[in-house]
Amino acid sequence: MREHEQAFKNKGANLAAIGLGDANYARLFREETGITFPLLIDDQRAAYRAVGLKKANLLHLLRADNAKARKRAQAAGHRQVRLGQNPFQLGGSFVFGPGNVDRYAHVSQTFGDNAQPADLLAAISASSKFTP
Amino acid sequence: MGSLYTGSNPRSMPRSLSEALAGIVLPDADGRQIQLGALWETQPTVLVFLRHYG
Numbered sequence: 001m002r003e004h005e006q007a008f009k010n011k012g013a014n015l016a017a018i019g020l021g022d023a024n025y026a027r028l029f030r031e032e033t034g035i036t037f038p039l040l041i042d043d044q045r046a047a048y049r050a051v052g053l054k055k056a057n058l059l060h061l062l063r064a065d066n067a068k069a070r071k072r073a074q075a076a077g078h079r080q081v082r083l084g085q086n087p088f089q090l091g092g093s094f095v096f097g098p099g100n101v102d103r104y105a106h107v108s109q110t111f112g113d114n115a116q117p118a119d120l121l122a123a124i125s126a127s128s129k130f131t132p
Numbered sequence: 133m134g135s136l137y138t139g140s141n142p143r144s145m146p147r148s149l150s151e152a153l154a155g156i157v158l159p160d161a162d163g164r165q166i167q168l169g170a171l172w173e174t175q176p177t178v179l180v181f182l183r184h185y186g
Contacts, residue, residue, distance in 0.1 A: 001180050008178050016171050018158065019182040026161035040158040040166055047168065050152045053181055091183040096150035097172025105149060108183070124176050 001093070002035050004117045011124040013095070018042050020086055048089065056088045056110055066111045095123040153179075 005015045016038040019026060026041050042048060060066055093115035095104035104123030106115035154169025171177045 001178070011176075013176040013178055014171060015178045015180070017180045017182055019184070023159065023161055023163065030161050038166060038171065039161045040168075041161065042158050047153055047156050047158065048181060050156065051149050051181070087184065089183055091181045093181070094149065094179045095176055096153075096179060097176045098174050099172070100148055100150040100154050100169065102148045102150050103176065111183070120178050124178070 001114075001117070002033060002037075004120070005035075005037060007117070007121060008124065011121060013124045014038075016040065018047055020045065020048075020089060045086075045089075051092060051094065051105070051107070053092050053107060054090045054109070055086070056090055060088075060110045063110055065113070068112070072112070093120060095120055 001015070001017070008015050014037070017035075018040045019029070020042060022043060023041060026039050029035075030039055040047075090108040090110070091114070092105070092107045094102070094106070096102060103126060104115075104120060106119070108114065150169070150172060155167070157165050157167045160166055168179075171179065
């Protein structure tokens with residue numbers, strides 16, 4: 001997602017990320033990736049629970065779409081270097097604001113099920129006030 | 133997003149996701165306490181929940 005940060009900014013939106021684990025994990029991740037946007041730590045899963053994010057199970061590892069997603073990520077140069085606190089936690093992507101307005105929600109159903117950047121950009125653009 | 137808002141009793145309907153998150157305060161990688169609602173108070177924000185670091 002970080003490669004799309006400038007596109008989000010061009011549309012007048014911020015980018016922020018939330019992860020599990022601890023500050024050491026987060027700092028190492030930030031150093032390795034060079035990200036400059038806010039990286040928050042939710043070691044109690046309070047925010048993950050608040051938006052209903054899911055957990056996978058062992059059967060998800062056998063799914064064909066998971067194998068495809070893994071190949072796609074590897075081809076793009078992404079490499080998973082550590083599993084973190086909960087390897088079965090699934091992610092999600094949202095567009096909020098300005099104010100408490102939900103503009104887009106993608107709750108991952110399995111590994112590799114990520115929001116499409118074009119959908120996120122479209123959600124940002126939906127607020128004509130923020131379309132350049 | 134419709135599937136996130138299921139339920140027949142309006143009183144049991146959850147608030148918006150952004151409202152549910154807005155009051156949560158989390159530390160960033162440098163230990164600063166950030167209230168989530170402040171991230172999208174004045175402009176749209178893409179909020180990504182990571183599956184793992186790295």
